[in-house]
Amino acid sequence: MTIEELIAAARNGSTRAAGRLLSLVESPRRTEVLTALGRHVARVIGITGPPGAGKSTTIAVLVAAYRERGLRVAVLAVDPSSPYSGGALLGDRIRMAAHINDADVLIRSVATRGHLGGLAEAVPAAINVLAALSYDVVIIETVGVGQSEIEIAAVADPTVVVLNPGAGDAIQAAKAGLLEVADIVAINKADRDGADQTVRDLHAETDAPILKIVASRGEGIVELVDAIDAHHRADTPERRAARARSQILSLALSAVRTRPDLDALATAVADGEVDVYTAAASLFTSANVNENPLSTLQ
Amino acid sequence: MTIEELIAAARNGSTRAAGRLLSLVESPRRTEVLTALGRHVARVIGITGPPGAGKSTTIAVLVAAYRERGLRVAVLAVDPSSPYSGGALLGDRIRMAAHINDADVLIRSVATRGHLGGLAEAVPAAINVLAALSYDVVIIETVGVGQSEIEIAAVADPTVVVLNPGAGDAIQAAKAGLLEVADIVAINKADRDGADQTVRDLHAETDAPILKIVASRGEGIVELVDAIDAHHRADTPERRAARARSQILSLALSAVRTRPDLDALATAVADGEVDVYTAAASLFTSANVNENPLSTLQ
Known part of the structure; x- marks a missing residue:
């Protein structure tokens, strides 16, 4: 199939064609694909946090919330250690199972394959593909333990950091630099002991709004969606330029690193x-x- | 004075001429000065940590230890908010007072003047000047709250992180990324409560050796000097190449940022x-x- 044929097939609902386009923009044919697609814009939401914090569960309920509004949603899971070659569907993610057969939800793993800077290179192009395929919202999940988050924060508006009650997650988040990129902090499993103390501790470390949620029961999700909307509405040309600047620098650093x-x-x-x-x-x-x-x- | 005259004066012991050379390598005349000096190597020790941890006190006793061995020592204090234009002598640092009149000790503030990447640019050249002026050891002090430490870690061998007992410093160090660049951790004021607990907590976060010191009384300094020597002796071509790689990347990033x-x-x-x-x-x-x-x- 030519690129034009792939685009037509993807626009007609072929997830296979969409996946092929997403693989192509990680290849030397990136420019060719992007030129054929033209420039498109989607809302991008970053979700990060330590392993086990409940990012996938939070994303599953966010996807449901956006679907209720009639929006088409794509989820990019950035997993540097992904065993999927080029990014397979995450059919094994139980929490996402409800959305697997929804044609208006695309879930994909972005394997950065150990390339330093691979994420900075891969993600803006992938977002452009998804926007061109009429996905209104792109949710990007990162594991929250490294450099990925800073690069995703340059793309996402807002970046939501998901943590659990207790000192462990807070220290890990601080160590990974997550608190510096957080636009919103969501304390998941907030029915556990210590949630209020964690909120107080974090207020000392970040100016971002801090919400308590219990994603597995859908508690606090309306408020989380509202906070995401509020942050997005407050976007300014200056903030957009600052994010663009970070993206350009990430790409330039990636170019010299490789x-x-x-x-x-x-x-x-x-x-x-x-x-x-x-x-x-x-x-x-x-x-x-x-x-x-x-x-x-x- | 020509650059050759400045070099001759500095080599004859003029701290004023030395200061002028250090200012010149922060100016567009850098290459001219470096070419005139030729390439020289000194041992570089990085000292970082949160404000109040006792970095200056620790440096003062380290300087005394190296002086006892007959080594000439330069201290570069990196202070992004320094009010000194171009870097004046830190005569107001009480802890350093003992060394102020020692001709074989040079103490200087490096003001990065708010330039992003200014440190990555300024420090390698400053080290070359100091090495050319026969300083055997260059100690670089950074405030330990930002990007500076990563850049200094690319130059220093080893980087020593100074912390106090208690969770506060440990969290701040984790947040600033200090634990990732630490080659040696020194818990200063280790006669205070909680020092052993802090050592245990930090062992979970870093593989670097962790020493307890009381810098104000000189306790643990022999062991600290030994640990610095041991780390330096264990240096390898691979470690040197990795540091050089970080320096090159810092400079490249600084070039695109500006x-x-x-x-x-x-x-x-x-x-x-x-x-x-x-x-x-x-x-x-x-x-x-x-x-x-x-x-x-x-």
Whole structure:
């Protein structure tokens, strides 16, 4: 199938064609696909938090809430250790089972395959594909233990951090830098002991609104959806430009991190053969680049 | 004075000439000074931690320990909010008073003047100047609340994180990413309650050796110096290359962050006029650069 045929099939409801397009924008054919699609915009919501906090359950009830409004929803689960090659459907996620047969819900794993910066490269293009296929809302789930969240925060509006009551999650979230990127904090399983104390502790660490939810029973979800809406409505050109700036920097850093000559430069600096300023500058001189270090991105 | 005259004066013991050279390598004349000096190597020790942890006290006793061995010591205090223009002597630091009149100890504040990435640019050159002026050991103090530590960790071997007993410092250190860059953790004021508990808590978070010290009484300093020596002796070509790689990436990121066209690109992306991949790629095309975005660094 040509790219135009894939787009037509995906727009006619073929999830297989949609999946193929999403794989293509992670390949050297990205520009070709994006050009054929044109530019499209969707609402992007980031959901992050430590393992076990209940992100998938929270997402499942959020999906239901948006479906009740008649919106089409795509879920991208970013899993650096995903065993799926290129991102298979997450049919094994019990919590999502209710949505598996809903044609207006697409659930997909984005495997970053261990590439540093892979996420920064893959996600903006995937969002454009999903928006072009008339998904109104794109929910991005990250595992919340590394760099991914900062990159997702540059794309998402808002970023929701899901934590459980107790000091453990709060410390882990602080350590991973989650509190700095949080636009909204949701304390899930808030019927457990210590939820109020956790809310108080977190108020000392972040200015973001902090909500208590029990996702498995749907408690607090109306308020969470309202908080997400309120944050989105409050978006400004300045905030959009700040997010775009972060995305550009993430991509640029990703481009230099994946430069084939970086290890040789590092060794030369370590051995005293070249100073670090000259080495860094050489990353920007075309003599060392096949025209453009970001050429693989375009 | 010419640069050659400044170098001669500094080598003859003029701290004023040394200070002038350190200022010059933060200016567009950096390359000129570095070329005149040639390449020199010093041992670099990073000291970081939350405000109030006792970093200056710890450094004062470390300086005394190295002086007893006959080594010349320079201290660079990185203070992003420093009121000193270009970095004055820190004569007001009471703890350092003992060393103020020691000709073999140089104490200087590096003001990064709010430039993003300023530290990544300023510090390697400053270390080269100090090494050329026969300082054997360079101790770099950072405030331990931001990005500075990651950049210093790329230069220092080892990075020592100073904390106090109690959960507060541990959480703050985790939040700032200090535990990830720590080669050695020193629990200062370890005569206070809770020191052993803090050691246990931190062992769960880091593999780095954890020492208890009371810097104000000199307790545990012999062990700290031994741990610093042991870490330094265990250095390998691979570790040196990894640090060089981090320095190169920091400089490259700093170069794109300070690009004059970055804000305009971000606005264009936010307004949908250009996609983020094209915007990032344009940072690497010479058409948008006056030859080289790192030209100000050279």
